[in-house]
Amino acid sequence: MEKIIEIENLTKSYGNGRGIQDINLDIVRGDIFGFLGPNGAGKTTAMKIMTGLIRPDRGDVKIFGHSVTEEYELAMEKVGCLIEIAESYAYLSAFDNLKQLARYYPEVDHQRIEEVLELTGMSKYKHEKPKKFSLGMKQRLGLSAAILSRPQVVILDEPLNGLDVEGMIDIRRMIHHLAEQEQTTFFISSHLIHDVELTCNRIGVIYNGKMLNVESTQTILNNYATLENYFVSEVERNGRVSSCAR
């Protein structure tokens, strides 16, 4: 299987003692990888390093064999991402926001912009400015930006934040559609266990900055009643569940 993302000994510490320690992980083509962990576990830190927003203290991330720290442009060429909150320029319309990004990809034209806006249900708001958008609409626009260039890898940090049930179903359907039709590989972080269970085909659990385990969703569900049971068991096995949680 072709390795798309290689994470090697990734370490980043913050002054408050949080961060990530020696994370090793390989993502192969066709994965819809769920990066599962509670708030503050280190999911966003790892994803920020993967997308070049912060530098690691140690280790590296390679995307399609290109180091994010050394060959950023090459590494990000086929990557689309949405990190933390979907940001947009408040003074530009939804369409103009995507037009800004389209300039970095010669193959993306106005028709493609219309297409992704349609796909994320934002077509009717394309001439409106994001300052008037709800959180869910901003998130949909962020997702449009992430898939605009027909990326082969999409990195999404908490993509369902702010979305209503209908929105969650739409986005989940879109992820499955892209994975099946365009063989897009997904790396999705979430603290919503049920959502990860329904969306992802491989799951990695991160807790207190350390990777606990990586397993296929099918194997997990064969051995445990729910993903939640697996998560609790993994955390307990590593002796990290607080006494009150038990």
Next chain:
Amino acid sequence: MAVFQAALVNEIEKLYKKKKALVAVLLSLAVIVIGQLAIVGVRSGFGLRGAGSVEFPMLVLSVVVNTVLPLFTALVTIDSFSGEYSQNSMRITLTRPVSRFKIFTAKITAIVLFILAMLLLLLIFSMVVGFMFNTNSATWDSLGRTVFSYLVSLLPMAVLALGIVLLANLFKSGISVFFISILAFIVFKVLGVLFSQYSSLFMTTQLDWYNLFLVNSFPLGKIMRQFMIMLGSGIMLFTAGFYLFDKKEF
């Protein structure tokens, strides 16, 4: 190069679509109109000459390079860096296949183009107003010197912008950067007066360097020295600004 071009077009579009750049242009033009009305008032009220058709653009330049132009350069520069840091919108560009060096250079190029556009607009508008209100005849030589004075003023303004870029990468809040920039501007102005023998070293004194090109004897040595000081400080400020930008975590 195509990636840099895309980043530059984006920066120019952002500048153009924001209302701040438009306000800067309108206020600068208002300065010209107010200045001309003041001259007309002085001439008709006190019988004084005021300024001639080609002298008027030079009068405008001497005022704007020390007032509105540095002010708007500061506002646009702070908005381009601190503004995007505080709104987290820098991430939009940073997560695309473009290096931080290209983003940084594109931002600075857009700011320099904004200053150039402002200078050209002020030149054209002040010339038109000057010719409309003042009937003195102008020579080609004086006209050429006026145009040249406006064009060479771009260099010290660009160095000033690079200084503000450095401050924007040092301090978190845009308001802090704005007030520190104003304070530094005033301090340099005062130091330039108090220590006039070292004044050529101060960024604010260099804003008036177009005067060197108006002297009949054409002091080439002094022009070269000033040019090298500005080039040197520009390179140092660019390097320091980029170092901080590259290290920044978003």
